[in-house]
Amino acid sequence: MAVETVAPPVADAPVAADAPVAWPDAQGRFGAFGGTYAPETLMPAIAELKAAYAEARLDPAFNAEVARLLRDFVGRPTPLYFAPRLTAHAGGARIFLKREDLAHTGAHKINNAVGQGLLAQRLGKQRIIAETGAGQHGVAVATVCAMLGLGCVVYMGEVDIARQAPNVARMRLLGAEVRPVSSGSRTLKDATNEAIRDWVTNVRDTFYIIGSVVGMHPYPMMTRDFQRVIGDETRRQAQEPDQIGGLPNAIVACVGGGSNAMGIFYPFLGDEEVALIGVEAAGEGVASGRHAATLSAGRVGVLHGSRSYLLQDEAGQVIEAHSISAGLDYPGVGPEHAYLKDLGRARYVAVTDAQALAALQLLSRLEGIIPALETAHAVAHAVELAATMPAEQSVVISCSGRGDKDLDTVRAELGMDR
Amino acid sequence: MTAPVAARPTPAAPSGAAPAPAPGAPAPSRIAAAFARSRAEGRTALCPFLTAGYPDLATTEATVLALAEAGADVFEIGVPFSDPLADGTTIQRTSQGALANGTRLADCFALVGRLRGRGVAVPIVLMGYVNPMLQYGLDRAAAEAAAVGVDGFIVPDLPTEESDDLLAACRAHGRDLVFLVAPTSTDDRLRAVAERASGFVYCVSLTGVTGARADLDAGLPGYLARVRAVTDLPLAVGFGISTAEHVRQVGAHADGAVVASALINHLDGFSPAAQPAAAAAFLRGLRGE
Numbered sequence: 001m002a003v004e005t006v007a008p009p010v011a012d013a014p015v016a017a018d019a020p021v022a023w024p025d026a027q028g029r030f031g032a033f034g035g036t037y038a039p040e041t042l043m044p045a046i047a048e049l050k051a052a053y054a055e056a057r058l059d060p061a062f063n064a065e066v067a068r069l070l071r072d073f074v075g076r077p078t079p080l081y082f083a084p085r086l087t088a089h090a091g092g093a094r095i096f097l098k099r100e101d102l103a104h105t106g107a108h109k110i111n112n113a114v115g116q117g118l119l120a121q122r123l124g125k126q127r128i129i130a131e132t133g134a135g136q137h138g139v140a141v142a143t144v145c146a147m148l149g150l151g152c153v154v155y156m157g158e159v160d161i162a163r164q165a166p167n168v169a170r171m172r173l174l175g176a177e178v179r180p181v182s183s184g185s186r187t188l189k190d191a192t193n194e195a196i197r198d199w200v201t202n203v204r205d206t207f208y209i210i211g212s213v214v215g216m217h218p219y220p221m222m223t224r225d226f227q228r229v230i231g232d233e234t235r236r237q238a239q240e241p242d243q244i245g246g247l248p249n250a251i252v253a254c255v256g257g258g259s260n261a262m263g264i265f266y267p268f269l270g271d272e273e274v275a276l277i278g279v280e281a282a283g284e285g286v287a288s289g290r291h292a293a294t295l296s297a298g299r300v301g302v303l304h305g306s307r308s309y310l311l312q313d314e315a316g317q318v319i320e321a322h323s324i325s326a327g328l329d330y331p332g333v334g335p336e337h338a339y340l341k342d343l344g345r346a347r348y349v350a351v352t353d354a355q356a357l358a359a360l361q362l363l364s365r366l367e368g369i370i371p372a373l374e375t376a377h378a379v380a381h382a383v384e385l386a387a388t389m390p391a392e393q394s395v396v397i398s399c400s401g402r403g404d405k406d407l408d409t410v411r412a413e414l415g416m417d418r
Numbered sequence: 419m420t421a422p423v424a425a426r427p428t429p430a431a432p433s434g435a436a437p438a439p440a441p442g443a444p445a446p447s448r449i450a451a452a453f454a455r456s457r458a459e460g461r462t463a464l465c466p467f468l469t470a471g472y473p474d475l476a477t478t479e480a481t482v483l484a485l486a487e488a489g490a491d492v493f494e495i496g497v498p499f500s501d502p503l504a505d506g507t508t509i510q511r512t513s514q515g516a517l518a519n520g521t522r523l524a525d526c527f528a529l530v531g532r533l534r535g536r537g538v539a540v541p542i543v544l545m546g547y548v549n550p551m552l553q554y555g556l557d558r559a560a561a562e563a564a565a566v567g568v569d570g571f572i573v574p575d576l577p578t579e580e581s582d583d584l585l586a587a588c589r590a591h592g593r594d595l596v597f598l599v600a601p602t603s604t605d606d607r608l609r610a611v612a613e614r615a616s617g618f619v620y621c622v623s624l625t626g627v628t629g630a631r632a633d634l635d636a637g638l639p640g641y642l643a644r645v646r647a648v649t650d651l652p653l654a655v656g657f658g659i660s661t662a663e664h665v666r667q668v669g670a671h672a673d674g675a676v677v678a679s680a681l682i683n684h685l686d687g688f689s690p691a692a693q694p695a696a697a698a699a700f701l702r703g704l705r706g707e
């Protein structure tokens with residue numbers, strides 16, 4: 001079967017580098033994964049989005065505007081920072097942090113929100129909807145909507161509203177309406193269901209900004225493209241003589257839906273010598289059944305418009321995920337990660353709530369950087385991994401976000417108020 | 419589950435892999451026959467929807483029996499799914515209730531088997547999301563449907579683009595695959611549906627999710643005319659159809675009306691034991707009796 005290459009030259013993307021791979025195909029397939037499992041009502045809008053995105057990607061004016069906002073509004077490039085005390089603690093490979101926590105609003109989510117927000121504007125849509133788990137994507141979208149003067153509704157599960165209260169307040173200050181979701185597990189999965197229902201109802205005037213590399217085509221591709229700036233910058237920075245002076249030996253990123261991981265992995269997909277490791281949430285342990293380790297413990301199925309790995313029972317009912325971190329508490333995962341797993345190009349491991357909490361404290365005390373609970377999963381694995389590698393090698397951690405939003409959870413978990 | 423066998427004499431599936439053109443391709447199915455009958459009698463076919471297993475499977479079974487006796491033309495039996503993203507609050511609630519009762523796709527097939535055993539001859543279509551069908555196995559599902567007497571499937575998250583495998587399975591086992599169209603569907607998309615659909619075309623009445631509504635969408639006649647222009651298949655209109663007046667209005671432009679959330683909400687006012695009789699009365703009410 002001829003592989004159809006539809007990706008336009010990515011040399012025109014905001015931070016240029018050649019497209020390392022030819023997927024997805026025109027149907028949004030990454031191998032057997034991806035696709036467009038969406039209600040008919042949405043299909044014309046999805047076709048319109050596909051066409052608009054294909055055009056925008058080749059439009060120098062659009063790319064220049066994305067690049068300008070990433071520089072002047074988001075504060076890019078974010079630093080690649082050598083973490084000396086964490087490196088000494090691990091006692092192996094040198095550890096570097098790609099500081100997405102320093103991006104405006106405190107996480108990588110803003111990269112994608114800027115890109116999709118500008119696309120919404122280009123399509124003339126005045127009303128934006130989004131789902132959010134940790135609230136970082138919701139805050140990023142609310143921020144971009146305020147900046148662009150667009151209306152904004154964010155769906156958020158009631159459980160997440162309670163555990164990420166600071167982000168709820170931020171979204172409201174930014175002028176967004178936060179709609180609590182009380183169905184199902186009252187977390188990210190159900191917030192996504194509710195956002196899709198809103199989109200089905202208001203599709204004529206509403207643009208849905210999905211927060212990760214999930215959902216129906218073209219979202220997984222589009223979100224990856226808007227997040228690849230993380231990897232493009234990392235690749236350039238790493239090669240500077242006072243940094244790594246070459247490519248890193250390994251890159252470690254946490255995986256909820258998988259957008260920060262896909263963003264930092266993507267420009268390295270062709271560099272076989274760079275190990276790519278995604279870290280999922282093992283919650284209370286994969287064996288406990290209370291986890292969000294979709295790639296490690298799931299089976300292939302369809303959720304939220306694409307085929308990928310999925311936490312589900314024998315009969316295809318989706319199982320509720322569990323993680324201390326709201327942003328990883330999702331039973332699905334992006335289809336490109338499913339493909340990378342099956343290809344063996346990336347590998348996926350899982351880290352428990354307790355390990356993540358310990359890593360959050362470790363990075364705080366050793367480096368003066370309080371990471372998000374999501375990010376702490378990557379830190380936990382990277383420290384273990386670095387310890388097994390020689391000192392002349394290097395590991396880059398995608399430091400996807402800052403931990404301010406998690407202080408309530410951390411205080412309670414660590415008994416700091418007693 | 420034992421391996422199902424296609425026992426019932428079924429209309430032959432069109433041979434060859436290419437999608438058959440709509441007019442006159444497959445021999446008329448039980449569904450086509452039901453619409454032909456209501457059309458000949460000058461009636462709007464009434465298509466009640468019930469979520470299998472809500473409030474429990476025995477009540478669903480008894481209610482289908484009562485509705486069949488009261489003259490329902492085509493049944494839609496909802497297969498519960500954990501994440502019904504095209505459904506409003508009513509069907510979300512019934513799906514959760516049915517799942518809590520342990521109702522799965524296999525139970526829906528068994529339910530239809532029992533209904534056929536009790537003499538229900540009305541066409542029955544299973545309506546459910548794609549993932550439970552994928553896990554069951556698409557070919558196995560179509561074969562089991564043929565074995566127990568399920569006439570076809572409606573899968574709201576399976577647009578034409580993703581339908582090849584299920585369509586092949588349905589054709590191999592002589593089942594109808596019913597596609598949904600929406601007011602937002604372009605004419606090109608309507609034609610793609612017409613090329614693939616059999617049984618009937620499910621016309622979503624409005625831009626939105628399922629759920630009872632006070633009024634029909636004002637653009638309905640123009641939209642149904644666009645659908646009619648591309649297919650001779652019967653058109654059934656669903657989503658929001660709640661009253662006899664709605665059925666009457668739909669009947670002016672289409673062959674059938676699907677009544678789901680309004681029926682379910684009505685039945686929620688009765689004890690399980692009283693629901694079959696209440697459903698039959700509701701159906702007669704929809705006919706203006």
Ligand SMILES: Cc1ncc(COP(=O)(O)O)c(C=O)c1O
Pocket residue numbers: 107108133134135136137211212213254255256257258259260261326327328372374375400401402
């Ligand atoms: C800081 C941070 N990291 C990671 C994630 C997980 O998302 P993804 O896997 O798409 O990067 C989130 C999601 O909310 C987040 O806030």
